[in-house]
Amino acid sequence: MKKFITTLQNIWKIKELRERIGWTLLMLFIFRFGSFVVLPGVVPAALDNAGAGGSANDLLGLVNLFTGGAFQNASIMALGIMPYITASIIIQLLGFAMPYFQRLQQKEGESGRKKLQQITRLLTVAITLVQGGGYLTYINSIPGAIDPTVPKGIFWLSSTIILSAGTVFAMWLGEKITDKGIGNGASLLITIGIIAALPQALAGEIALQVSNNGFFMLILELALLFAIVMATVLVVQGVRRVPIQFAKHMVQRGATQMPAAGQRDYIPIKVNAAGVMPIIFAQALMFVPATVAQFLYTGNAAPTGIMRQLVDPFSFISSVFVFL
Incomplete structure (x- = not known):
């Protein structure tokens, strides 16, 4: 422990590292602050009552986890950095399938890298527009989530622009953390979103165990x-x-x-060259049946047939699906 404290003290003595850490903390603070700025025309109380962030067992809950609660809050950062991550993965996969992208990645050096960055940014905007429309459709399906005094056309247009701007701004924050901060900006934004709920979860667990003498x-x-x-x-x-x-x-x-x-x-x-991305994708696929059932069976209706087997975590079909 003493060695760890000494290492932190030595890091803080270096001016460049101190500035990079300070810059990173500032960018993360701005990102978290944006997670609580609600879209104009949205009623936050209705979202809280409806559980707009989904549960821990469906895909919406996973998205809400990655965005640090911004998805549930219907904030300007509701889509987070995920469209940028999706666009980056698509561009990387195209590098194996299309000669043009392969040439940019392997042969054109710095100029090719800049072109790929520009294409990734444009693709991020396109993905954000599509996901933003789906997200607004989901918000519109929640009773009382949208202020009835706001015209729907204005709400849809303004919210789509704001969501796109929020994602682009999050992308810019990630790039600035990579350039002027401690690096891995996009990963840090995802990490700060995941651990945002950790203090509240720990406090709740401690209170529960203390009340039960556990x-x-x-x-x-x-x-x-x-x-x-x-x-x-x-x-x-x-x-x-x-x-x-x-x-x-x-x-x-x-x-x-x-x-x-x-x-x-x-x-x-x-040892783990692939990182956590395969785990994230696998977990997202596991949540697909529960998410589909949530939209297909509303109210008191219960899933039936094969869907019931997929939703039940203890059924044979569900076990096979998780194993595959």
Whole structure:
């Protein structure tokens, strides 16, 4: 612990690192502040009563988790940085399928990278317009969520523009964190959205365990949380060293050539090269049946047939779906 504190003190003594950390914190604060600015014409109380953020077991809850509650609040940052992430993934996949994008990625250097960034930004705006329309349709389906005094045409037009501007602004914040901050701007924006609900969740869990005299269970939960975080860090940072042996070669020593032993080195290969994106996509696919059932079966109607089997986490079909 002492070594950790000393490391933090040494980092804070370096002016450049101090400025980068301060810039990053400022950008994150602005992003979180935007998550609480509600779209004009939206009634927040109606969204809270309807549970607009979805539950923890459906796709809407996952989106709300990534946006740090901005999705449920119908804020100007409701779509978050996710359209930009989607656009980046699409551009990367096109690099394997289309020669034009492959040439930009591999052969044109810095100019190609700038072109790809510009294309990614334009694609982000297009994706935001589509997702914004779907999000506004969802908000419109909630009774009382839109102020009846606001004309629908004006609400749709202004909200679409604001949502697009919010996503573009979040994209700009991520790029500034990458350029002037500590790096990985988009990942930090997603991370800050995920951990935004952590203090409230911890406070609720502590209050629950204290009221039930579950001090041992509380300590056990905190210990498990710490162990899982440490294990995750170890897996993400872990590398496997693949040894390589260079062949022997001749070196000139004076008038004669003598054999020199080959050098031994290694190639570091990350244990988790794919990161968390496969887990995120898999979790999103797992939430699809529950989300579809939520829209198909409203009110007191219960899912039937195959949909009931998919929604039930203990059914055989649901287990097969999760396994696949």
